[in-house]
Amino acid sequence: METALLFILLLLCNFVNTEDLSASLAAGGKFNVSWSFSETTPDSEIVFTISAHTEGWVGLGFSPNGAMTGADLIVAWIDSEGTSHLMDMHATGNWLPLVDSSQDVSLVSALEVNGVTSVTFKRKINTCDDEDAVIMTSTTRLIYAFGDTDPTNNVLSPLNYHGATNRGVKSVYLLDTASKIPDESLPDDLQYFDLNVTDYHVPAADTTYHCSFHDPPQLDTKHHILSIEPLITKGNEALVHHMVFYACWGVDKEHLRNNNKTEGICATPEMPEFESSCFNVEYAWAIGGSKFYWPAHTGVPIGGNDSSSPDYYMLQMHYDNPQLLDTWVDSSGLRVTYTSNLREKDAGTIQVGTVDGLIVPPKPENFEYISICHTSCTEQWMPDDGVTVFGYLLHAHLLGAKIKLDWYSKDGCQSEVLAEDNSYDFNYQENRLLPVPKKLLPGDSLKLTCTYTDSSRNRFTYGGEPSTDEMCLAILNYYPKQQATTCGSYTGININQTDPIYQRWDFNTSSTVEDNIELLEEVANWSKEDTLVLQRSYYETDHYSFCTKVSFHINYPNVLVPISPQSYPDPPVSQGNSCLQDTPNSGAKSTASLYLVYSVVGLFSLVYNLS
Numbered sequence: 001m002e003t004a005l006l007f008i009l010l011l012l013c014n015f016v017n018t019e020d021l022s023a024s025l026a027a028g029g030k031f032n033v034s035w036s037f038s039e040t041t042p043d044s045e046i047v048f049t050i051s052a053h054t055e056g057w058v059g060l061g062f063s064p065n066g067a068m069t070g071a072d073l074i075v076a077w078i079d080s081e082g083t084s085h086l087m088d089m090h091a092t093g094n095w096l097p098l099v100d101s102s103q104d105v106s107l108v109s110a111l112e113v114n115g116v117t118s119v120t121f122k123r124k125i126n127t128c129d130d131e132d133a134v135i136m137t138s139t140t141r142l143i144y145a146f147g148d149t150d151p152t153n154n155v156l157s158p159l160n161y162h163g164a165t166n167r168g169v170k171s172v173y174l175l176d177t178a179s180k181i182p183d184e185s186l187p188d189d190l191q192y193f194d195l196n197v198t199d200y201h202v203p204a205a206d207t208t209y210h211c212s213f214h215d216p217p218q219l220d221t222k223h224h225i226l227s228i229e230p231l232i233t234k235g236n237e238a239l240v241h242h243m244v245f246y247a248c249w250g251v252d253k254e255h256l257r258n259n260n261k262t263e264g265i266c267a268t269p270e271m272p273e274f275e276s277s278c279f280n281v282e283y284a285w286a287i288g289g290s291k292f293y294w295p296a297h298t299g300v301p302i303g304g305n306d307s308s309s310p311d312y313y314m315l316q317m318h319y320d321n322p323q324l325l326d327t328w329v330d331s332s333g334l335r336v337t338y339t340s341n342l343r344e345k346d347a348g349t350i351q352v353g354t355v356d357g358l359i360v361p362p363k364p365e366n367f368e369y370i371s372i373c374h375t376s377c378t379e380q381w382m383p384d385d386g387v388t389v390f391g392y393l394l395h396a397h398l399l400g401a402k403i404k405l406d407w408y409s410k411d412g413c414q415s416e417v418l419a420e421d422n423s424y425d426f427n428y429q430e431n432r433l434l435p436v437p438k439k440l441l442p443g444d445s446l447k448l449t450c451t452y453t454d455s456s457r458n459r460f461t462y463g464g465e466p467s468t469d470e471m472c473l474a475i476l477n478y479y480p481k482q483q484a485t486t487c488g489s490y491t492g493i494n495i496n497q498t499d500p501i502y503q504r505w506d507f508n509t510s511s512t513v514e515d516n517i518e519l520l521e522e523v524a525n526w527s528k529e530d531t532l533v534l535q536r537s538y539y540e541t542d543h544y545s546f547c548t549k550v551s552f553h554i555n556y557p558n559v560l561v562p563i564s565p566q567s568y569p570d571p572p573v574s575q576g577n578s579c580l581q582d583t584p585n586s587g588a589k590s591t592a593s594l595y596l597v598y599s600v601v602g603l604f605s606l607v608y609n610l611s
Contacts, residue, residue, distance in 0.1 A: 025144045025170050029053075033060060033142065040175050040435040042126035046135060047108065049120040050076070054166075056147040058117055061091075062133035064423060066141040066169040069093050072133035074105055076119040077150050084110035085154060086121055090131045100131045117146075125175075135174050137435065139423045143169045171288065171428035177435070186226060187341040193217050195245060195315045196231060196333020197263070202239065204326040207466035208319040211271055212263035213248075213312055216302060217338075222309070224299025224346075227337045228283050229291035233330050240332045241320040241467060242286040242395075242429070247310035248278035266316060278314040279485050279548070281349045284393050284475050285334065286429030287320075295390055295433065298347040298479050302338055320467050347390075348481030352405065353448045353473040354546075357490040358463030359517065360399055360470055361531045364452045369472050370538065370565045373446040373487035375410060377547030381484035386441040391433045391477035392419045397470050399461060400424045402451035405474050406571050410443030415571035418446070419474065426467075431477075440478075447568045448474050448488070460521055489543035489563060504533045539565055 022034035030053045037046040052058045057077035064070045073089040086107045091097040104127035108120040125135045133140075145167040195214050202208055232240055264270025282300055283292070294300065303309055315333060354371040361367060394403040404420040418438055440446075450472035452461075461470050501516075505523065523530060543563050 021174075021176055023142070023170060023172050025142060026052075026166075026168055030166075031058075031144050031146060031168075033144070035174060037125070037175065040125065040137075040177070042124070042134075044125055045122050046125055046174065047120065047122040048074075049118060050144075051116060051118045052144075052146045053115060054117055054146045054148060055112055055115055056117070056149045057151060058119060059145045061143040061145075062135070063141040063143045063169065064133075066143065066171075067094075068097075068143065071143055072131070073097055074121065076107075076110065076117075076121070077154075078110050078112045078117060078119075079150050079154055084119070086110075086119070088132070098131075100129065102127070102129050102131070104129050104132055137175055137419070137432070138421045139171050139425050139428055140174050141169050141171055141423065141425070143167070171423075171425040173428075173430050173432060175435070176430065177433045186337075187339045189339055189341065190226070190337055191217070191339070192335050192337040194231065194333055194335050195313060196331055197315070197317060198331055200263075200317075200330045202319045202321060202328035202330055203265075204321065204324045206320075206322055206324065206468070208317075208321065209266040209465060210263065210317040210319065211266040212315050212317075213272075214315060215312055216310055219303025219309075220305070221340065222304035222342065223302050223338045223340050224343050225282075225294070225302055225336055225338045226299055226343075227291060227293045228285070229335050229337075230285050230289060230332070231335055232332045236328065236330050236332060237287075239319055239321060239328055239330065240287065241318040242284065243318070243332070243334055244281060244285075244316040245283040245334055245336075246278040246314040246316065247280040247282050248312050248314055249280075249310060250277045277311075280310075281351060281475060281485065282313075283334070283349070283431075284395075285431070286393065286395060288425070288428030289430045292431040294343075294347055294477075297344040298390070299339075299343040299345075300348075301346045301481065318465070322467075345479035346481040347477060347479045350476050350478065350482075350484050351473060351486045352446055352476060352488055353450075353471070354488045354490045355463035355465075355471050355473070358470055358472060359520075359534075360452045360457075360461040361534050362458050362460060362526050363455050364399060364457065364461075364531065365455065365528075366401070367452045367531060367535060368538070369450050369452070369470075370489075370543070370568075371448045371472055372489040372543055372545070372563055372565065372568060373448070374489060374545035374547075374563055375443045375445050376545050377484075377487045378440065378444050378446075379442045380547055381482050381487075381549060382440065382442040382444075383480070383482070384442065386439050386444075387478045387480065387482065388437050388439050389418070389434065389476050389478045390437040391431060393429065393431045393475040394419065394421050394424065395429060395471055395473040395475070396424060396426070396450050396452070397467050398426050399452035399454045399457065399470055400426060400450060401453040402449075403472070403474070404449045404451075406447045406449070406568065407438065407440070408445040408447065408568060408571075410441065410445075415569075417571050445568070446487070447565070448472060460517075483549045484547065486546065486548045489545050491538070491541055491543045501533060501537045504530075 022032065025031045025033060032051045033048060035046055035048045037044060050058050050060050057075060059073060059075045061071040061073040068091045071091045073091060075087045075089060076085060078084050084107055086105060088100040088103045088105045089097045090100055105121045105123045108122055110119045197210065197212055200210060321328060352373045358369055396403055401424055402422050403424050405418045406415060407418045408415045419434065463470055545563060
């Protein structure tokens with residue numbers, strides 16, 4: 001009891017709360033990690049607590065891709081004398097990790113009780129050490145391992161090998177500010193409604209998009225939605241890939257109630273004619289996501305008698321069933337929490353990017369596709385004093401490796417990275433808040449760049465809904481709410497004599513886009529050089545801007561303005577507060593170290609292979 005009280009006092013004295021965010025990394029709660037931070041600036045500190053069911057050593061790593069190579073490692077144990085040990089290390093491959101030249105972690109406390117070892121340590125978000133990972137606004141793969149015994153004489157050896165089961169990897173978003181708002185800080189009059197399917201027998205198809213219609217709650221006055229959380233049927237976590245919550249206008253509610261087509265496969269005759277009224281995305285959830293809270297001064301409007309209140313809602317479910325099983329039954333959905341205590345700003349969403357025209361060549365390696373939300377669109381839908389973007393969801397499919405959203409001022413004199421994920425994980429997609437909300441003005445532009453990598457994909461991949469096709473999208477949360485729903489650009493393979501594709505293969509300049517795609521697929525022995533030609537064509541060819549406003553059956557005209565991605569150079573890299581910023585989560589890179597610890601073979605396997 002005294003030891004436990006001492007541990008609590010140590011935490012209080014260091015003014016840290018290690019229970020703000022948490023993740024269970026191993027089955028059965030055998031290895032847990034929690035962390036907290038007060039700010040997301042590079043100089044601010046982040047505090048971690050590791051808790052593992054062992055009386056031996058514990059290890060936590062920040063990996064760029066889930067493997068040991070390039071990982072920033074922290075290792076700790078409590079010896080038989082009760083002395084705590086903490087080591088800052090890095091791995092240059094699937095062999096012996098190295099002790100960092102600079103030890104940039106500080107021990108807060110360590111405790112070993114009832115077979116559980118708990119260690120709390122802290123470090124800066126950016127330690128300015130090339131041997132450490134920079135914790136920034138990208139997905140982080142946390143790798144973990146633990147041993148059953150302490151190192152003999154405090155020297156790690158092969159006898160401390162963790163075995164095949166005491167290790168693993170999990171994707172997390174460490175700088176998550178969207179989940180930090182506790183429910184107890186919300187208004188007292190909270191109410192909720194659920195949008196879900198009921199005992200839906202999922203077809204034995206690789207990909208199914210199922211849509212269902214739902215009446216909103218009957219509210220005489222305007223209310224605000226404050227949070228939305230996923231309700232996933234137990235055991236169906238891998239089946240439900242994403243859910244989109246649409247608001248719909250333009251249909252009499254009595255007609256909706258009298259129509260027997262209220263659910264079915266999206267965009268098929270199973271659905272009623274008013275499915276086309278549902279293009280306004282209120283919220284999107286994707287696999288791996290958790291509960292999302294709108295910032296304290298914003299809320300999504302619902303209820304009341306004005307035209308901004310939706311007539312009904314549509315829930316789109318994306319089921320991913322690659323094994324073509326016929327046994328899935330699902331009742332998943334979303335829980336929507338709202339209040340009558342109105343907030344200052346009405347929040348909205350807009351989708352940036354495209355699916356149409358997207359082509360990825362075989363065996364892509366950092367192949368980029370670009371979609372631009374052009375000034376011709378933002379001038380149409382933004383008010384004179386602009387809008388403020390505060391959150392985002394970045395979305396691609398299985399080939400997605402990186403996604404970046406850049407902002408450009410109307411005069412072209414300023415630009416910056418608005419949002420990015422340099423370690424994108426298809427199985428972990430979260431709604432995220434910007435560390436600093438960004439004001440966008442009419443005439444500003446956005447460039448969305450999706451990077452695709454997969455050396456095993458031996459065919460062309462096109463834009464489409466199945467997970468085996470691709471997408472390049474960013475859904476932005478902003479205020480005040482406007483009537484725009486989509487903004488982006490598209491391009492096909494329109495060949496002219498200056499196009500790199502024409503110069504390489506002598507395609508017919510009068511051919512249709514479809515013909516040119518067929519010709520590309522007929523190129524024998526597709527090579528890296530061919531991929532470079534296609535990449536250059538994307539960089540140099542014109543894109544065409546599109547801009548839609550369909551919430552109230554009023555469309556912005558698509559502005560077919562030829563725009564070249566070459567006009568949007570990458571923004572300068574942020575220099576941070578005190579040192580040159582490394583690529584987010586790039587992991588350790590330097591092979592130099594003052595000390596080599598040859599005995600750490602027992603710490604992490606020499607052949608660390610999680611596949």
